[in-house]
Amino acid sequence: MQDIFKIICDDELERRWIWISLAMAVIMGGLLGVLAVTNNLHPPSNVETIDSSRLHLSEEFAEDNLGVKENSDGSLTVTMVAARYGFFPPVIEVPTDTMVKFRVASADVLHGMHVPNTNATTMIVPGYISEVTTAFPTAGKYAFLCNEYCGLGHDSMWSRLMVVPKAEFSLEVPEPEEAETEEAEEDVGDDLL
Ligand code: CUA
Numbered sequence: 001m002q003d004i005f006k007i008i009c010d011d012e013l014e015r016r017w018i019w020i021s022l023a024m025a026v027i028m029g030g031l032l033g034v035l036a037v038t039n040n041l042h043p044p045s046n047v048e049t050i051d052s053s054r055l056h057l058s059e060e061f062a063e064d065n066l067g068v069k070e071n072s073d074g075s076l077t078v079t080m081v082a083a084r085y086g087f088f089p090p091v092i093e094v095p096t097d098t099m100v101k102f103r104v105a106s107a108d109v110l111h112g113m114h115v116p117n118t119n120a121t122t123m124i125v126p127g128y129i130s131e132v133t134t135a136f137p138t139a140g141k142y143a144f145l146c147n148e149y150c151g152l153g154h155d156s157m158w159s160r161l162m163v164v165p166k167a168e169f170s171l172e173v174p175e176p177e178e179a180e181t182e183e184a185e186e187d188v189g190d191d192l193l
Pocket of ligand 1: 083084085110111112146147148149150151153154155157
């Protein structure tokens with residue numbers, strides 16, 4: 001069989017390398033395809049725009065509305081803001097084996113979100129709402145990292161994702177600070193009486 005690359009190249013060694021590099025590209029492309037299917041990796045397809053400079057004035061991304069919310073079908077939505085250099089809220093708790101939809105917006109520059117050992121990863125582009133929907137089969141303490149260089153503090157931009165067994169999960173978060181203030185107020189009241 002005649003080497004088809006003979007038309008563009010006379011040197012035999014060079015032609016051999018053309019074939020080797022072609023084979024490498026095919027193998028890597030194939031691997032990418034296989035891994036994407038077996039690990040359920042797919043590009044986030046949500047396209048939704050938002051004014052990054054006015055996040056705090058938007059209803060969804062206002063400070064009080066961030067965090068974990070339950071949807072009527074039992075799945076969860078986690079609303080977060082990424083800003084130099086942190087994710088807000090800094091600690092998120094979700095149950096295992098539940099569909100969780102992360103909706104993340106950047107308040108300033110390009111960030112990323114990546115939860116190692118899971119398929120949760122996306123870019124957070126200013127001006128857009130990034131969406132990732134996934135479920136976590138294994139309970140544990142996960143890091144929620146920024147994986148796009150965003151400035152000098154990029155290295156320390158991360159949050160904590162706690163995945164707890166489904167049976168132990170509750171959306172009712174005790175608010176110790178508020179309880180303390182109430183108690184303090186009561187104490188003052190007692191003193192006055
Ligand atoms: Cu945010 Cu790197």
